[in-house]
Amino acid sequence: MKRVSVKMNFILTTILVIGSGFFLLFANNSFGDYWSRIITLIAIYAIMAVSYTLVNGVTGIFSLGHAGFIAVGAYTAALLTLPIHQKAMSFFIQPLIWPLNSIQMGFLPATIIGGIVAAFFAFIVGYPSLRLTGDYFAIATLAFAEIIRIVIQNSYSITNGALGLKGIPSYTTIWWSWGWLLVTIVVIGSLKFSSYGRALRALSEDTVAARAMGINVFRHQLMAFVVSGFFAGIGGALYAHWLTTIDPRPTSLGIMLTFYVLIMIVLGGLGSISGAVLGAIFFAIAAQWLRIVESPMNLFGLKIPGIPGMSMLIFATVFILIMLFWRRGIMGKRELSWQLFYNFFLKEAGDRN
Amino acid sequence: MSTSNLIQDLINGTLLGGLYALIAVGYTMVYGILRLINFAHGDILMMGVYFSFYFIAALTMPWWLGFIVGIVGAGVLGFMVERIAYRPLRSAPRISSLITAIGMSFFLESLAVVVFGGIPKSFNLYPTFFSKILIIGHTRIQVLTFFILAVTFLLMFVLIWLLYKTKIGIAMRAISVDIPTTSLMGANVDNIIGLTFIIGSMLAATSGIMWAMRYPQVQPYMGFVPGLKAFIAAVIGGIGSVPGALVGGFLLGMVEILIVGFFPNLAGYRDAFAYVILIVLLMFRPSGIFKVYSEQKV
Amino acid sequence: MIEISKKKSVLKLENLTIKFGGLTAVDSFNGYLNEGELVGLIGPNGAGKTTIFNMITGIYKPTFGNVIFNNIDITGMKPHVITHLGVARTFQNIRLFSEMTVLENVLVGEHSWLTNFAAQKVLYKHNPKVYRRPKWKPWFWSAVLKTPDYLKMEREMRDHALELLKAVDLERYANLKASALPYGPQRKLEIARALATKPMLLLLDEPAAGMNPQETQELLEFIENIRKRFSLTILLIEHDMKFVMGICERIYVLDYGKIIAHGLPKEIQNNKKVIEAYLGDEVYV
Numbered sequence A: 001m002k003r004v005s006v007k008m009n010f011i012l013t014t015i016l017v018i019g020s021g022f023f024l025l026f027a028n029n030s031f032g033d034y035w036s037r038i039i040t041l042i043a044i045y046a047i048m049a050v051s052y053t054l055v056n057g058v059t060g061i062f063s064l065g066h067a068g069f070i071a072v073g074a075y076t077a078a079l080l081t082l083p084i085h086q087k088a089m090s091f092f093i094q095p096l097i098w099p100l101n102s103i104q105m106g107f108l109p110a111t112i113i114g115g116i117v118a119a120f121f122a123f124i125v126g127y128p129s130l131r132l133t134g135d136y137f138a139i140a141t142l143a144f145a146e147i148i149r150i151v152i153q154n155s156y157s158i159t160n161g162a163l164g165l166k167g168i169p170s171y172t173t174i175w176w177s178w179g180w181l182l183v184t185i186v187v188i189g190s191l192k193f194s195s196y197g198r199a200l201r202a203l204s205e206d207t208v209a210a211r212a213m214g215i216n217v218f219r220h221q222l223m224a225f226v227v228s229g230f231f232a233g234i235g236g237a238l239y240a241h242w243l244t245t246i247d248p249r250p251t252s253l254g255i256m257l258t259f260y261v262l263i264m265i266v267l268g269g270l271g272s273i274s275g276a277v278l279g280a281i282f283f284a285i286a287a288q289w290l291r292i293v294e295s296p297m298n299l300f301g302l303k304i305p306g307i308p309g310m311s312m313l314i315f316a317t318v319f320i321l322i323m324l325f326w327r328r329g330i331m332g333k334r335e336l337s338w339q340l341f342y343n344f345f346l347k348e349a350g351d352r353n
Numbered sequence B: 001m002s003t004s005n006l007i008q009d010l011i012n013g014t015l016l017g018g019l020y021a022l023i024a025v026g027y028t029m030v031y032g033i034l035r036l037i038n039f040a041h042g043d044i045l046m047m048g049v050y051f052s053f054y055f056i057a058a059l060t061m062p063w064w065l066g067f068i069v070g071i072v073g074a075g076v077l078g079f080m081v082e083r084i085a086y087r088p089l090r091s092a093p094r095i096s097s098l099i100t101a102i103g104m105s106f107f108l109e110s111l112a113v114v115v116f117g118g119i120p121k122s123f124n125l126y127p128t129f130f131s132k133i134l135i136i137g138h139t140r141i142q143v144l145t146f147f148i149l150a151v152t153f154l155l156m157f158v159l160i161w162l163l164y165k166t167k168i169g170i171a172m173r174a175i176s177v178d179i180p181t182t183s184l185m186g187a188n189v190d191n192i193i194g195l196t197f198i199i200g201s202m203l204a205a206t207s208g209i210m211w212a213m214r215y216p217q218v219q220p221y222m223g224f225v226p227g228l229k230a231f232i233a234a235v236i237g238g239i240g241s242v243p244g245a246l247v248g249g250f251l252l253g254m255v256e257i258l259i260v261g262f263f264p265n266l267a268g269y270r271d272a273f274a275y276v277i278l279i280v281l282l283m284f285r286p287s288g289i290f291k292v293y294s295e296q297k298v
Numbered sequence C: 001m002i003e004i005s006k007k008k009s010v011l012k013l014e015n016l017t018i019k020f021g022g023l024t025a026v027d028s029f030n031g032y033l034n035e036g037e038l039v040g041l042i043g044p045n046g047a048g049k050t051t052i053f054n055m056i057t058g059i060y061k062p063t064f065g066n067v068i069f070n071n072i073d074i075t076g077m078k079p080h081v082i083t084h085l086g087v088a089r090t091f092q093n094i095r096l097f098s099e100m101t102v103l104e105n106v107l108v109g110e111h112s113w114l115t116n117f118a119a120q121k122v123l124y125k126h127n128p129k130v131y132r133r134p135k136w137k138p139w140f141w142s143a144v145l146k147t148p149d150y151l152k153m154e155r156e157m158r159d160h161a162l163e164l165l166k167a168v169d170l171e172r173y174a175n176l177k178a179s180a181l182p183y184g185p186q187r188k189l190e191i192a193r194a195l196a197t198k199p200m201l202l203l204l205d206e207p208a209a210g211m212n213p214q215e216t217q218e219l220l221e222f223i224e225n226i227r228k229r230f231s232l233t234i235l236l237i238e239h240d241m242k243f244v245m246g247i248c249e250r251i252y253v254l255d256y257g258k259i260i261a262h263g264l265p266k267e268i269q270n271n272k273k274v275i276e277a278y279l280g281d282e283v284y285v
C-alpha cells in the first residue's frame, strides 16, 4: 500500500483550506442571505460538535452538560458586545450591575472572553464531577448544566433572567464562524494527535491500565473537559451573535441543544473530529430540509397542513436507529485523511495498473 | 411561617414526595437490573397521561376507566421501549444504552408534540367533587389531596407486598443482584425485565395522572423534569433499592416544598435544589444515604 | 537458608494487610526484593497474589502496613506517581488498549516522561542531594502548539518505543491494532508497554498463562533477556511450576493471604505446607 507522504498531506490540506476559503467567499457573495446564514450556522454547530466529541468521544467520558458551557459563552460574549443603550433598555426589571452596564467591546475579545469564562465553568463543573464515572458523571454534568440555566433564569441583574437578551449585534459572519472552526479543528486535532491525545484515548479504553501506565487520569480528563468547555464557549459566543436574541428556556440553550449536538457527534462517529464536522453539516442541512414537513404543503392540489414537531421526531427516530444499527456512525473513531481517501478511491485503480 | 402554613407545606411536601416516589420506583428497579438510567421513564409517564386524557375527552370514557386504560397503555409502552430500544443493546457498552435512552426520551416527546400537539391542555377531567375544599382547623385541603395521598400509599403497599411476598417479586429482586445466577435458577430473565418495565411505567403513569390532576395540565415536556427529579430521589435512597426510592422521593418532595416555604425568595431556584442535592450526594455518598460504597475489582 | 545479600533493597513490604469487608485478602505480608533479583510469588487461586500487586502499584490502598520502594514509603500514593517512580506491571487478564496500534500502546507508556512532575517532587523531597530540583514544563501547551522541543520529545519517544518493540520482537506489527495480535505477542506487548515507563521494578502477573510449553520456554528466555538488558528487578506471579522453578531465584508462597513458605526453589519444592496447599488445586510440584 502506498502511503501518502507528510509533504503531500500538507500540500493537499493547504489546497483544501484555501479552496474552502474560495468556496465560502463565493457562497457569501452569491448564495443570498438565507443560505449564507445556514453556512454560518454549520460552522457554529461544528465548533460545538468538535468540542463535544473531544470529551464524549476521544476521552470517553459522557457529559450531558455541553449546553451549559455554550450558554455561559453566549451570555458572557453577548453582555460584552451589547450596546450600552440597548442594555439600559432591556434590563427593565432590574438594572444591569456595574461594570457590565458600562462595557462595550469588540467581537473578537468578547468571544475569547466568552470562551475563557466557559472554560472556567468547565473547570468548576469538571473538578467535582470527574470523580464520578459512567452514567453518574453524565447525570452530574446534566445537573450542573441545569443549575447554570436556572441561575441564568433568576439572575435578573446580570442576565436579565427569563426575559433574555435582545438586540445582540449580529456580528457572526461566515468568516468569523469558519475561521473559529478552523482554529477549533487545528487545536483539538493537534491535541488528539499528540502524546496527550494518545493518553486520552488510552484512558477512554481502560482507566486502570492507563493509571498503571503513569497517566494521571483525573488531570487528563479535566484538561480535555476544560479545552472542550473553552470551545463550547466560543461556539456559544458565535451562536449568540448569530441568533441576536438569547434566553434560558430549556429548548434554546438547555438540554435540547445538548441533544442536538449529541445527534451530530453520534451520527459522525463518537471520537472523530471530521465525523463531528460531517455530523454538524448533515444536521444543519437536514434541519433546513425538514422545515418543509413542518410547513403547509400543496401536493398535487391536496392541501397538507404542516406538522409541527415532525423534524424533531425524525431526528429522534434516526438517532435511535443509528444507535441500534450503526453505532460507529459515519467515521467511527477514524479521521478523514488523504490516506483514507487514497485507499478508498485510488487504490483499486493503482492495483490494476 | 405560621403553623397552618407549615401544616399545609407538610401535606404538600408529602404529596409531591409521594408522586416523586412512585416515579422513582421505575428508575431504581431498572437501574438495579440493567444499570441503565432510563431517561425515557418520565416521558412514558407523559404518554400515559395523554392516553387517559384522550380516552376520557375524545372517547368519552368515564374518568376512572380512562385513567386505568391510560395506565395500562403506559405499561405496554414501557414494555415496548425496552423490547425495541434497550434489549438489543444489552450487551453493548453501557454508555450506548444511556445514549439510546436519551434518544428515546426525545423521541417520545416529539411524538407527543406531533400526535397530541405542543400546546398544554387543561386536565380537569375528574368529577368536581375532587376540587371541593375541606377546612380542618385553619388549614384548607382539597379532597383531591386526600385522594392522591390514599392512592399513593395504597400503591406503595401493593408494591412492597409484590416485591417481598410473591415469587415473581423475589425473582425481580434476585435478578438485580446477579443476572447470570438468577437465570441459572430457572427464571426467565427477559420476562422479568419486561415485567419490571411494565410495573415501573404503570406506577409512573399513575403518578403522572395524579400530577396532571393536581396541576391541571398535560403537555409533551411534562415528564422530563419530574422524571429527572425522581431519578435524583432514587439516587438519594441508594439506586437499586425500592424502599430507598420511596424514602428518597418523600425526602426530596419535602425538601423542595419546605425550602420554598421558609425562604420564599428562593422560589425561582426551586428546580435547582434537587440538582444541588444530587451533586453533593454523588460527591460524598455516591451509593445513597443508606448503602455503603463498594470498590471496583481489578 | 537465604543469604542476606548486600545489594540495595528495591522493594520492602512491611505487614502488608488488606481487608475487603470481612475478608482479609492479604494478611501481614512481609517481603523484600533486592536489586536485580527475580522473585516468584505463588499460591493457589484466590490466595491474594494479584491483590499484593494492586497494593504495590497503588490501585488498592492497604488497610495496614507499608510499601517501601527504593527506601521511599509509597504506601497510599497515586498509581501514576508510583509508576513514575519506577514500578511497572502487567495484568493477569491482559489489559492492552485494544483500539490502538501496537506502537501507540507503547507510546502511551512513554507519555509518562512528560507528566512525571509529581514523582520528581517526591524524589526531591526524599533526597534533595541526589535528585534534581523538580522542573515543571508546560508540555501540554507545547504538545498542542507543536513546539520544536515537543517535536523532539515526540521523536525520542517514538524511537525509544520502536527500540522496545524490537527488543520484544514485535517491530513488524507496529502499525497493527493491538487486538489483532495473537495471545502470546499480546503478553509481550504488555511487557513492552510497561518497559516504556522505564521501570526499575517490574511486576508480572501470570505472564505464561495460556501459553503452550514451547511458548513458555521462549518466554522464560525472553524474561531473562530483558532483565539483563534493562537491569530490572522482577517480581512475578505464576501458576506454571516448571516456569517458576526454572527462573526464580527466590519464591514466596501465599495461601489465604498468608505467607506459608519462603525460600529457594528447591526448598519450596519439598516444603510440606506448600504441597498441601496445592493438593486441592491439582497442580503437582
Ligand SMILES: Nc1ncnc2c1ncn2[C@@H]1O[C@H](COP(=O)(O)OP(=O)(O)OP(=O)(O)O)[C@@H](O)[C@H]1O
Pocket: B295, B296, B297, B298, C020, C025, C043, C044, C045, C046, C047, C048, C049, C050, C051, C052, C092
Ligand atoms: N476489590 C475487591 N473486593 C472484594 N474482594 C476482593 C477484591 N479484590 C480481590 N478480592 C478478593 O481477594 C482474594 C484474593 O484475590 P486475588 O485476585 O489477589 O487472588 P490471586 O491470588 O491473584 O488469585 P488468582 O490465582 O486466581 O489470580 C479473593 O478472594 C478475591 O475475591
Ligand SMILES: [Mg+2]
Pocket: C049, C050, C051, C092
Ligand atoms: Mg491473580
